[in-house]
Amino acid sequence: MFYNIKVKDYIRVPPNMFNTTKKEAVLKNIKSTYENYVSKEFGFVLNVVDIGEIKEGVIVPGDGAGFYETEFELLTFKPELNELVYGRIRDITDFGAFVDLGGIEGMVHISQSMDDFVSFSKEKVLQGKKTNQSLKVNDRCKARIIAVSYKDLNNPKIGLSMRQEGLGKLEWLEQQQMEEAAKKEAK
Numbered sequence: 001m002f003y004n005i006k007v008k009d010y011i012r013v014p015p016n017m018f019n020t021t022k023k024e025a026v027l028k029n030i031k032s033t034y035e036n037y038v039s040k041e042f043g044f045v046l047n048v049v050d051i052g053e054i055k056e057g058v059i060v061p062g063d064g065a066g067f068y069e070t071e072f073e074l075l076t077f078k079p080e081l082n083e084l085v086y087g088r089i090r091d092i093t094d095f096g097a098f099v100d101l102g103g104i105e106g107m108v109h110i111s112q113s114m115d116d117f118v119s120f121s122k123e124k125v126l127q128g129k130k131t132n133q134s135l136k137v138n139d140r141c142k143a144r145i146i147a148v149s150y151k152d153l154n155n156p157k158i159g160l161s162m163r164q165e166g167l168g169k170l171e172w173l174e175q176q177q178m179e180e181a182a183k184k185e186a187k
Contacts, residue, residue, distance in 0.1 A: 043078025
């Protein structure tokens with residue numbers, strides 16, 4: 001789920017940035033501190049949306065930097081269990097597919113890629129034995145989040161499934177809808 005979060009923090013502005021405006025210096029330091037930041041509380045910080053009030057700064061003796069109490073907004077993505085997400089297959093390995101969810105990556109284990117016996121080919125394709133459906137790099141898909149782990153904040157994990165009804169490669173879902181519509185018309 002995407003969130004717009006308001007944060008209040010003391011932002012450090014080093015002396016070599018005193019020649020820029022206060023807002024520019026604070027914004028640059030907020031971006032360097034918070035963009036691509038990952039935490040269990042916020043999820044994935046994607047962008048600094050806006051800067052609110054910047055209070056008067058305080059210079060800390062011995063450091064020389066200015067510290068400004070600042071309010072700002074962050075755009076975050078906090079994956080939640082059972083949430084539906086859309087993405088594009090970035091890579092396929094013998095154990096599953098890596099899905100780009102828009103700057104964040106999730107993984108679909110081969111057993112969760114489709115409701116079929118799945119094989120992996122050297123051409124980086126996952127192929128269903130009965131359905132003959134295939135997944136390859138750049139395919140767009142719809143998946144459900146089934147696991148989220150922040151154990152290693154440098155490499156958080158998002159587990160995905162495409163085995164349930166209404167999930168999978170978007171082409172499969174479109175084909176399924178057309179077949180259902182044709183059945184309704186035939187009645």
